[in-house]
Amino acid sequence: MKAIIGISAYYHDSAAILLIDGCIVAAAQEERFTRKKHDSSFPKHAIAYVLQEAGLDGKDISYVAFYEKPFIKFERLLETYHAFAPKGLQSFVKAIPVWIKDKLYMKRILKKELETFGICSKILFPEHHLSHAASAFYPSPYEEAVVLTVDGVGEWATTTICRGNKETITLLRELQFPHSLGLLYSAFTYYCGFRVNSGEYKLMGLAPYGMLSERTLQYISLIKDFLVDIREDGSFLLNMDYFDYATGLKMTNNRKWTKLFGLPPRKPEGELTQEYMDMAYAIQQVTEEILLKLVATAKQLSGCENLVMAGGVALNCVANGKIQRSGLFENYYIQPAAGDAGGAIGAAFAVWHIYLQEKRTCEKPDGMSGAYLGPSFSDKDIRNMIRKAGAVAKRLDDVALYDKTAVLLDKGFIVGWFQGCMEFGPRALGNRSILADPRNTDMQKKLNLKIKYRESFRPFAPTVLEEDVARYFELDVPSPYMLLVAEIKPEYRLAVPDDYNDFSYFEKLYYHRSVLQAITHVDFTGRVQTVTELSNFRYYALLKAFKELTGCSVLVNTSFNVRGEPIVCTPEDAYTCFMSTEIDFLVLGNWFFCKNDQPKENIKEINKELID
Structure with missing residues (x-):
């Protein structure tokens, strides 16, 4: 061994x-x-x-x-x-x-x-x-593949294209610091008022609120003319006069950026005006353009039919969806972490x-074993937590647990769902998740403001039975790790006015645009997770129970945590989160907790000043 x-x-x-x-x-x-x-x-x-x-x-x-x-x-x-x-x-x-x-x-x-x-x-x-x-x-499941890695920076490399063949990995192309797509995206993350190395996914979620307008086209032109010189093979050079990350203490030269774009850096938690949304849209478009060119070069260099990806930029699931739909490769695999x-x-x-x-x-x-590689907890562990916390819970058999949870979700309640091994990587995939009914028109607002305590624009991901994914989404491949964004099928969309794209932020955010409102982003997309009986038996069984009850095989799945905290690990973590938010019910293994039954002294207040 x-x-x-x-x-x-x-x-x-x-x-x-x-x-x-x-x-x-x-x-x-x-x-x-x-x-x-x-x-x-x-x-x-x-x-x-x-x-x-x-x-x-x-x-x-x-x-x-x-x-x-x-x-x-x-x-x-x-x-x-x-x-x-x-x-x-x-x-x-x-x-x-x-x-x-x-x-x-x-x-x-x-x-x-x-x-x-x-x-x-x-x-x-x-x-x-x-x-x-x-x-x-x-x-990955491939004996041979081309490997694309894109991030901020490692030692010198910021982007590499390699060929993987059996046990060997051979470097084909490399782009070096300071020219970095990850750091370019992080610079816009910083300028739009979010934290570098943790707020990039917020910028991605904000981008659809930007509009393809004269201003966004101008922003895209300014980015290409002054900040980044993009070559046909996907390589690029950054104009370091506009960036301070190489030797400074911040990402951008704020004076030059303010002059270039006509607006100052947004203060964290400051007002999100349309200009910053358009800026997010512009850099997302430029990022996708570069990635698609890199992918085309990877195909040309390798001749492989399989593409695998890693690095922080590979978590840009909007770009991943476009890469998958490009048809350049027969098969795709992205490392979930x-x-x-x-x-x-x-x-x-x-x-x-x-x-x-x-x-x-x-x-x-x-x-990767479905990325379920973290700690699991026994029935005894949960019993001990219940006793120590003075919590009130009832143990149900499997069928009763799935059926009861499905009924509560159908009634509009929010459920903390804690099962088996904790996920490895940034996504909760059904073992440390908060679940809700995607058909509920108020659910996205409630989850953001009363459960997650985070920005109202943030979208929520759909989990769907793998066999039903093509029924709801423009997606014909599995997406087990929630790393592909796909459009909602037209039959689940609701008609919107001709001037929908001109709506203000809040008008667009809360406009009833989909039968699956809670998981439909403002651009009619969702970050899809597909589930099979083999990948996650218990989560699959719950989805089946919900489908049998409602005819809908989709649930809202968001990570079991509040903004500023990691995903819960232990039963104690889960119970604390449950008691400090407006989650209605908690399921730990086979143990069922109702918020109204819990001792009042167990209610905990979140210190929102500490939330990043």
Whole structure:
């Protein structure tokens, strides 16, 4: 037996995974245990979990894989400061001491942390984008594929095109820092008032509120004329006069951007005017254009029929949907933990297949086990939580549980749904989810304002039985990881006025436009998750029960958390979230909780000042 622990840490979304003889046994993000969103610290709780899950001790670990090469990253830092000097002195003075004190000695730091688990094995350092590429290719079901990785930056690379063939990954093309699609998108995230490295999905959700108008066409032209020079092969150059991220302490040169676009950076939580919505629309269009050109180049270079993707930009599910619909490839696969957390998976696989040269076996539908790789909790664990909390709950058998939950959803109630193994990656896929009826016209507003405590424009994702996906959506492939956006079928849309696109933000937000209103975004799209009996038996059974009751096989599925908090991990986390929001009912395994039955002293207040 060879056991490999993969680690990502010290930037954002730290995580640990355990690979045994080439199979992923367990994986988790550190934030789920510490309750600190995007926690970047050494993933000690995640490592403790994966070891416990496999029943291993530290001495059983053969290798440890870290998801990037710190020395090359430091080289890039020094060369960048040198190239831009004398600019960036303030940033240089702030960054260099941290590197000299800690990050340059990453191997020593890792060894010290790992020794607390009794792990004394060899530590290997695959490059950042190799870790991304490996995370996408090796768990994919394809023996051969072209691999596209796009993110902010690793060591030097920001975009790579590779060919994966059996156990090998060969680099075909590479784009290097400071020219980065991920950082370009993050710059607009920052300028529109959202937090970099966590608010990009908000920018994506805001984009459909922008309009294809004279202003958005002007914004697109300004982006292409002044900010990014796009080549036909998808490569590009950024005009660094407009960006400060290379050596500064912020993403953009605000003075130049204000002059260019005619509006200042939006303050966080400031008013969302149409100009910022149009800006979001413009950068989303430019991003999609670049990605489609990159995908076409990947096809031309490789001749492959299979495309796999990873890197933070691969979480742009709107672009993913357009790539899938382009028809350039027969098959597509996106790593569900496409960001840095998933780099831990790729690092471990790189050690297994490249360093150790072990043979690869392609699994169907993939090697990710549905991304259900985190902790699970027994009936006894839930009983203990109930006793300690003084909670009131009733245990139901499976059929009664599904039927009762379906009835409550049909009546317009909101249910916290906690089952089995926690998901790995940014999406709740039916095991740590908040569920609701998509047909309810007020549900999107209620979920955002009274459950999630987040911006009202944010859309909610539909979960659908895989066999019914083509009934509701313009989608003819599975989407198990909620990474493809597709249009709602015309028969589920409602007529809108001719001037719908000219509506104000709030008019468009709350206009009754769909039979499935709660999951239909303002542009008649949804971020689809498909479910099979094999992928998630219990969630599938609930969807079937809801379909039998209502004729509708779609549910709203949003992550079980409030804004600013990680997805819940434990029964205690779930009960706390349940008691601090307006979720009506909670299901933990087979245990059923009604809010009105709970002791009043268990009600907790969310400190909204701490919500990011």
